Amino acid sequence: MTETKKIRFVQGNEACVEGAMYAGLDFFAGYPITPSTEIAEHLSERLPRNGGKFIQMEDEIASMCAIVGASLTGNKVMTATSGPGFSLKQEAIGYACMAEIPCVIANVQRGGPSTGNPTHVSQGDINQARWGTHGDHSIIALTASNHQDIFEITVDAFNLAETYRTPVILLLDEAVGHMREKLVIPEKGELPIVDRLRTSLGKDVDYHPYLPREDGRLPMSDFGGEHRYNVTGLYHDMWGFPSNNPTVVNQLLRHIVDKIENNIHSITRYKEHYLEDAQYILISYGSSARSAIQLAEDRRKKGEKIGVLELQSIWPFPSEVIREKCARARAVLVVEMNMGQVMAQVKAAVEKPKRVFLANRFDGKLITPHDIKSLLRMVQGRGV
Amino acid sequence: MAVKDYLRERFFPHMWCPGCGHGTILNSLLRAVEELGLKKNDIVMTSGIGCSARISGYVDFHSLHTIHGRALAFATGVKLSRPNLNILVPMGDGDALAIGGNHFIHAARRNIDITAIVMNNRIYGMTGGQFSPLSGPGIKATTAPYLTIDSPFDVVKLATAAGASFVARSTAYHARESTEILKKAIAHKGFSVVEILSQCPTHYGRKNKEGDAVAMLEVQKNNTAKIGSKALAENPNLIPRGIFVQEERPEYCSEYDKIIQHAQQR
Amino acid sequence: MARKLKEHQINRDWCKGCGICVAFCPKQVLELDKHDKVVAVRPEDCICCKLCEIRCPDLAIEIILDEGEDND
Ligand SMILES: Cc1ncc(C[n+]2csc(CCOP(=O)(O)OP(=O)(O)O)c2C)c(N)n1
Ligand code: SF4
Ligand code: SF4
Ligand code: SF4
Numbered sequence: 111m112t113e114t115k116k117i118r119f120v121q122g123n124e125a126c127v128e129g130a131m132y133a134g135l136d137f138f139a140g141y142p143i144t145p146s147t148e149i150a151e152h153l154s155e156r157l158p159r160n161g162g163k164f165i166q167m168e169d170e171i172a173s174m175c176a177i178v179g180a181s182l183t184g185n186k187v188m189t190a191t192s193g194p195g196f197s198l199k200q201e202a203i204g205y206a207c208m209a210e211i212p213c214v215i216a217n218v219q220r221g222g223p224s225t226g227n228p229t230h231v232s233q234g235d236i237n238q239a240r241w242g243t244h245g246d247h248s249i250i251a252l253t254a255s256n257h258q259d260i261f262e263i264t265v266d267a268f269n270l271a272e273t274y275r276t277p278v279i280l281l282l283d284e285a286v287g288h289m290r291e292k293l294v295i296p297e298k299g300e301l302p303i304v305d306r307l308r309t310s311l312g313k314d315v316d317y318h319p320y321l322p323r324e325d326g327r328l329p330m331s332d333f334g335g336e337h338r339y340n341v342t343g344l345y346h347d348m349w350g351f352p353s354n355n356p357t358v359v360n361q362l363l364r365h366i367v368d369k370i371e372n373n374i375h376s377i378t379r380y381k382e383h384y385l386e387d388a389q390y391i392l393i394s395y396g397s398s399a400r401s402a403i404q405l406a407e408d409r410r411k412k413g414e415k416i417g418v419l420e421l422q423s424i425w426p427f428p429s430e431v432i433r434e435k436c437a438r439a440r441a442v443l444v445v446e447m448n449m450g451q452v453m454a455q456v457k458a459a460v461e462k463p464k465r466v467f468l469a470n471r472f473d474g475k476l477i478t479p480h481d482i483k484s485l486l487r488m489v490q491g492r493g494v
Numbered sequence: 495m496a497v498k499d500y501l502r503e504r505f506f507p508h509m510w511c512p513g514c515g516h517g518t519i520l521n522s523l524l525r526a527v528e529e530l531g532l533k534k535n536d537i538v539m540t541s542g543i544g545c546s547a548r549i550s551g552y553v554d555f556h557s558l559h560t561i562h563g564r565a566l567a568f569a570t571g572v573k574l575s576r577p578n579l580n581i582l583v584p585m586g587d588g589d590a591l592a593i594g595g596n597h598f599i600h601a602a603r604r605n606i607d608i609t610a611i612v613m614n615n616r617i618y619g620m621t622g623g624q625f626s627p628l629s630g631p632g633i634k635a636t637t638a639p640y641l642t643i644d645s646p647f648d649v650v651k652l653a654t655a656a657g658a659s660f661v662a663r664s665t666a667y668h669a670r671e672s673t674e675i676l677k678k679a680i681a682h683k684g685f686s687v688v689e690i691l692s693q694c695p696t697h698y699g700r701k702n703k704e705g706d707a708v709a710m711l712e713v714q715k716n717n718t719a720k721i722g723s724k725a726l727a728e729n730p731n732l733i734p735r736g737i738f739v740q741e742e743r744p745e746y747c748s749e750y751d752k753i754i755q756h757a758q759q760r
Numbered sequence: 761m762a763r764k765l766k767e768h769q770i771n772r773d774w775c776k777g778c779g780i781c782v783a784f785c786p787k788q789v790l791e792l793d794k795h796d797k798v799v800a801v802r803p804e805d806c807i808c809c810k811l812c813e814i815r816c817p818d819l820a821i822e823i824i825l826d827e828g829e830d831n832d
Binding site for chain 2 (some may be wrong): 136139172182187334338343353
Binding site (some may be wrong): 497501506507508510511512514515516517520521522524525566621667669670673706707708711721751 | 774778779782784811814817
């Protein structure tokens, strides 16, 4: 096979599809919605060619439920949506958190609330990804700013879902989702793939689907296999049966939060651009990070020490990394396309929250290096 | 195997009230499974939320107790990803046809090989006696103190129109008949709907002066008649029981297998 | 061949005393005792129709037939 075969010129949504296939996706259920639809369209073609299954459900709720069902039979599963559809999925995402079902949910963000702006970019679902479903829980949410990274982060999303038996949210956005650029698809084996951890217990041994091993992981058993157990969204014991015992409830809730929060170091993903000597740090992610990086490169040429900390994991929030990286910065500028959802987290993370500023847009237009520059000028005390 | 071998006996006595029809439906269903000789490992029971939905905790199958109204959507994922499994989806009337109505008609439309059982007590049992889309007009409920004005769905007609290839109705009173129908429904390849009239003496019975479980079973006996029977011909106001639809039609998972073959040839 | 009864196996822990089996037994074999649990008071009249067994919402009553009979 020639090298050129694996270089493709694709949309971000397609890079996500390629990443999912590389990660071993078996099953996709979805409902069309702009700007995520291309993910479903491409998978409807790709999956059956690999012996996988694609189903277009009657709505996003059903799609989310269907992937949970398919995950339980031992499959790697995914759904994809945008704003309104992401809202609809929330109850079932909570179910997947509670029942600890590995699955990946791509949300290609568009303007909201409500129908908002279907065809324009936004990053307004950061907090919804964290707290969209009710009750205490933890969640993993990843993002990326270019197609190579989308590919890799998608593979990561599947790996983390399997490792922690949890839903993982891929927060893409309309701009990266629809933009076309080069993608080099790695050889098989180049990127690590985490497969489903299945119990090694024989059929006559009592299997506990919800009893963590010493390393915190919970081996699964496929529906249809030798171990019959219960899966429920109610508080449950180690066999999966409903329980209101306060000790059991306490342990369960601690476990579903701790398995993620205590592993924040293994989950956190970020990229540094010119950070070593940076006096001013731009914190950004997704398509806005492209403009932030562009600006940093431009200003570097003029001798200004600007750097970018590009977040690739948003939840659990990498507060420690941010505090550390920003310790010596004169100011921190959070660049995002919402009203400051990540900025609020950054302010809570750093030692000097007053030195954290927001460069944002939420009018459906991609934030530009020029937009950021105007704000940076003010922060630098140079006027506009 | 005896019927009890399909139970998770450690959770008995179960949580249902004395005389709740849901228990009899569990009884009838287990007999159907036993008489068909199905293996426990080959069955997945998926349920939503409601008194009815708690049935999945009592059976020694793979059990998936999900969220209100969505059991069929979860079940679709299980079935399509593992078509060799038998999927049983018992649902309350609110679960199946209020919040879950959309999933119900779409599962029927796809004719996916799942057995849907509507445990119809015409009331929301779990939440304490609110009316359901199957209550019909003139019913007293905690959310209808002045009686209901809503028209009910006819589950049989709805399922038939939506494309289910097996549609039947029975009652908790007619337990042997339920078992026979359930056997056919489970063996049927395609989407099967079995509506079983159930009784909620605690909420429906008390509020609507239908009396205790025994009195409510009398109503099931007296207000229904077998399709084709003389009783039904003489009194068309009776609720018909029996199998209304039993047809062979392309089943979703088998059709998808053809898609896979086609895609792989290209 | 008429089926022969061995015993009414009643699980008193599971029986909730709903009276369904009592009311619909064609031979009035069953009654509720003072604890609202079912008892077979006239077992000799039982015709082993199993209506009690299949209708019991609590799976609390089982008709056990004599040796050699099909107990399913
Ligand atoms: C999304 C959501 N809405 C509402 C409820 C509350 N709820 C629980 S069960 C139920 C209805 C139960 O009635 P039915 O489905 O007829 O079953 P039954 O209890 O009568 O067997 C409702 C409204 C819920 N659990 N989830
Ligand atoms: S409330 Fe009604 S439906 Fe629920 S268990 Fe009691 S009798 Fe059955
Ligand atoms: S039907 Fe069952 S629960 Fe009811 S009285 Fe008889 S044995 Fe007891
Ligand atoms: S088997 Fe029939 S006759 Fe005998 S106790 Fe039960 S219902 Fe009555």
